[in-house]
């Protein structure tokens with residue numbers, strides 16, 4: 001897939017002297033859903049703001065669709081729609097008016113039909129003539145998405161799109177993002193909700209303290225780090241592992257009541273059926289078993305801990 | 309998309325004008341009332357005791373100064389508020405991320421602010437015509453000074469709006485500098501009426517040149533030669549354009 005955003009050795013040092021981004025290089029591919037995952041203050045918003053032209057970079061360069069964001073800002077910005085993290089809207093302007101304003105700002109001729117479609121897609125059509133100040137938080141969030149989509153961008157940045165949004169709306173939003181991706185829009189989202197990245201993203205980058213720790217296909221990431229565990233509750237407890245089982249990746253808890261087996265979920269060789277057979281042969285008895293898979297969340301937490 | 313982002317300029321311009329329309333009553337009635345008050349106090353009460361100045365009745369004499377006074381203050385406040393407010397409520401992110409050039413940003417904000425003060429100036433002129441007999445000797449020059457002043461001081465307002473990072477600062481320049489300079493700039497008197505020393509001091513007040521030129525376009529009399537008035541206004545314009553360009557280029561108080 002072709003690269004649509006290329007970030008080269010990007011650093012940001014704020015006026016306070018704080019280094020918010022440290023030498024970041026990253027390629028975003030056309031048409032993917034890319035999740036930027038990181039704890040508070042990691043630099044996600046700073047990174048997005050630089051690409052969109054809101055924050056000036058200290059070092060490095062960024063190009064969007066082949067256009068440098070500084071030298072060729074018109075062409076690069078015209079490709080981008082941004083939904084900011086904070087709910088920043090006007091107060092007295094109407095919902096429809098503010099979306100039309102955004103479209104004009106991005107250099108597009110008026111298109112009432114398209115704006116109606118966008119507002120309908122985001123369930124805001126009923127509120128079209130209400131002043132923004134009278135909308136709820138979730139509606140404002142959707143309105144910001146409508147504004148970002150008003151000029152038919154090829155790239156959509158969503159800075160924590162589902163913060164403060166209820167569960168059903170979150171599902172709607174995920175669907176919207178998938179529809180956009182299907183229509184060819186590249187989507188970059190930041191999130192604190194790990195399940196969001198897990199559910200949505202094609203690729204995931206983990207960012208911490210201004211550095212990208214990891215960029216990976218989500219499936220690959222899950223495969224690499226997403227080990228499965230089988231836990232057996234033993235009854236009666238076991239004192240030591242029988243020698244015949246030592247070669248396997250088995251771990252016995254100190255009290256001898258729990259036996260844990262860690263394996264790659266995709267690795268057929270390490271299948272649990274033969275293992276269970278071996279355990280039975282060794283005369284070990286268990287009364288319960290469960291399997292678990294490390295979620296992206298566990299992976300993320302352990303990565304960030306490693307860094308610290 | 310190169311060249312000129314006309315849709316963006318129109319969008320900002322309309323947005324700014326809509327902001328005025330929401331407070332339409334206030335934006336028309338308040339200048340009408342304050343102008344009427346000026347005429348009651350200065351024109352009727354005091355003016356009846358003042359001789360004609362340069363052969364013009366006092367009531368008519370103060371009209372150009374009154375218009376200048378509100379042109380200056382409203383141009384500044386309109387434009388400064390227009391750009392300060394998005395900074396304040398953070399909607400500025402959208403402007404900063406949009407494919408608009410510095411020139412387009414200045415053009416749309418300053419254009420809207422200047423339009424508003426021109427409407428206002430015209431309302432004041434019309435109100436004044438109800439009170440005193442008006443005469444405009446050089447209508448084209450009158451319109452030219454009118455436009456030039458509105459644009460120049462809307463630009464100053466724009467610069468102030470970017471510079472200000474709180475509401476106090478937004479009021480500071482108009483209140484502490486512009487209003488005193490305007491009142492002392494010969495709105496209500498001819499500087500020839502001052503003692504020689506104060507006449508000399510007054511010549512350091514830039515507003516004198518604006519009012520003098522504007523009054524000349526009405527009655528053909530001026531405190532300073534017209535070409536100096538023109539040159540001074542042009543110089544202001546150039547300085548404010550320079551500052552505004554510098555601010556936008558460096559992202560001064562707009563970007564981190």
Ligand SMILES: Nc1ncnc2c1ncn2[C@@H]1O[C@H](COP(=O)(O)OP(=O)(O)OP(=O)(O)O)[C@@H](O)[C@H]1O
Pocket residue numbers: 014015016018020038039040041042043044045046047085564
């Ligand atoms: N204008 C600024 N001046 C100085 N430091 C700043 C500025 N903006 C952000 N920072 C700092 O830069 C770091 C990164 O901030 P950023 O907003 O990019 O984080 P984030 O990953 O988006 O966090 P969150 O998940 O909380 O939104 C933080 O330590 C923050 O305090």
Ligand SMILES: [Mg+2]
Pocket residue numbers: 044045046085159
């Ligand atoms: Mg953030």
